[in-house]
Amino acid sequence: KMSGNSNAQKYYIDEIFTAAANGDVEAITKGYNMLSISPDVTDKMGWTPLMCAARNGHVNVMGFLLQQGADPKHMNKSGQTALDVASFWNQTGSVNFLNGFLKPNKSPVMEVVHYFGFSALDRQSYQRSDENEMKKAMRMENAKYVVFADLQLLVSNDAVTGKSQNVVYLTWGEIEKYLSIVDHDLIFLGVGNIDKGLLVRETHHAQLNDSPYFAVNFKKVSRDDEFSPEKYNGSFTDKDNRRLMMMLQKNESGLVAQARSVLAWHERYNFCPTCGNETIMKDFGYKRLCISESCTTHKGAHNTSFPRTDPVVIILVASKDGSKCLLGRQSRFPRGMYSCIAGFMEPGESIEDAARREVFEESGVKVGQVEYHSSQPWPFPSNIMIGLIGRAVCDDINVDKVELEDARWFDKPEVAKAILEGFGRKEGLVVPPHTAIAHHLIKTWVQRNSNSNL
Ligand SMILES: [Zn+2]
The missing domain is CATH 1.25.40.20 (Ankyrin repeat-containing domain)
Known part of the structure; x- marks a missing residue:
């Protein structure tokens, strides 16, 4: 051909x-x-x-x-x-x-895999508690280490000028000497070959010759004497951390999200929420254990001992007749940008009701039917965005000016134009970039018929 x-x-x-x-x-x-x-x-x-x-x-x-x-x-x-x-x-x-x-029952349901949600590694959670095996894996020649300093990621200088960033991976030989002189957390990420870009749901099992991946977060590291990123042709994402973290290759974004969320948890949970004593890391990053032997957290499973993931609902709301969609803007957004309504779930609340509550509180719009679309991990510090599409039962708007600067209905042609012209659009409505789940919720609604159910 x-x-x-x-x-x-x-x-x-x-x-x-x-x-x-x-x-x-x-x-x-x-x-x-x-x-x-x-x-x-x-x-x-x-x-x-x-x-x-x-x-x-x-x-x-x-x-x-x-x-x-x-x-x-x-x-x-x-x-x-x-x-x-x-x-x-x-x-x-x-x-x-x-x-x-x-028709939904005739076309195959495609799973949407977002930026930060691309799982290229087999996490092999059963290996984490086997300290001897883990220590062997750490010293393997093909072991790869993702490096953070105070939760800022080490990326390649070659990529800084280009459109995307590359993660710098260190070998055991390179990282070993720092582990004895700099305070750090070290966690296991999984096994795989990210160049193959394989997804967990594909029929893939990690092979013996695949690499074990680890992540290290150096704490209060002196960048000049102790760990100099220039030595590895890299630099930390110090300034503008969030923006640079959004410019990784998609097949690296998932393991970076995993690493940053778990490491951020260790940074903030050094004391037992039950008895106040110190805690120590166990299972190569996936548990913290209270040092007090009489602490009740030693019996049974306690959610204070495991890394947290905080659910956030994010919803695209279509108007009652389906011809418009509701978007809101916060004052910190770039000029012209509007996005889907989002908010943290509360205890004892269903996903659907959390979305209805957030939309009503922020915009005054009442939502009826709610449908699940897809989800996206968001490692700042450790949220899971649950993407939904809903339909309003009443189009009246009453904006909560504390939460939002503005919220309004946008016609489908205007939204379609904003999607097509992209995040760099200079005038009119600007929608979030494709690395954000909101972009895909908006796009899905634009591509649907206004006479479909949602
Ligand atoms: Zn305790």
Whole structure:
């Protein structure tokens, strides 16, 4: 198959678009057989072959393209999906065909994996309590150490000027000498090969030759004498930590989130919440044990002894008629940016009710049906964002000015434009970048029909 940007490739891409518009299944099959390209290849208006076929009612070509993995929710530069194009041109056949394909019980449910949620390591939790095995793993030649100083991550200097950051991994030989002279916490992350970028849900089991990953947080380290990051061609994300942590490669973001959340917990939980005595780290980072032998936390399981994860609900609310969505802004947001309503869950509260309460408290809008979308770990310090899409039962707004600077309804075309033009947009509505779950909740709503249930 051809790849690259040859004239021949351009020729076959033109052929594919022509064949899609003409309903020529044989020609389009030939085009895709000749090229290694996405079924969602676009022209200069952002149209895909599926849109061209939908525009002219060629159901047979649409069937072929969907079989090849074409995305029926793909949007062109005007924010239209193939279904929007078909409805606009009154192609009833195309509309019915796409609606049939898009019905939730017919299309496979795709799990959304967000930034910070990409688990490239097998955590092997059963290994953590086996101190001898862990100590052997620490000294293995291919063991890799992620390094923090006061919870600031060590990243490569080569990447600082580029668009993304790279984590600097140290070997046992490099890190061993610091462990005896600098106060630190050391935790086990898991085993794997992040270059392969494998996900836990794939049929992957860590292999013997995969690397064990650890993370170290140096406390009050003197950056010049004790640990000099320059020696490893790196620097700590001191200034602007949050922004730099959002610029990692996606396959490294998950293990960094895991490391930072667990290390931040050790930083803050040095005393037993039950009796006030000191606690010490156990199980290579996944437990703290009270040093007082008479403490009741030694009997049974106690949630004070394990790393915490705080649930936050975040919800995209569609208006009663589905044509608008509710977005709010806090005064600390960049100019023009609005996002989904979010807030911490409270004890004894369901996820759905927490979302309804937050929306009502902050915007005055009453929410009815609530649907789960996806979740995103957020390691500042250790939240889990639970992403939801809901429908208002009443559109009246009454903004709580303490929580929000503003909240209002936005029309679908305006929101679609903001998604397409991205975070760098200079005027009008700006939505959060794709590294944030809010972006994907908003995008999912934009791509849906306003007459679907939510
Ligand atoms: Zn205690």
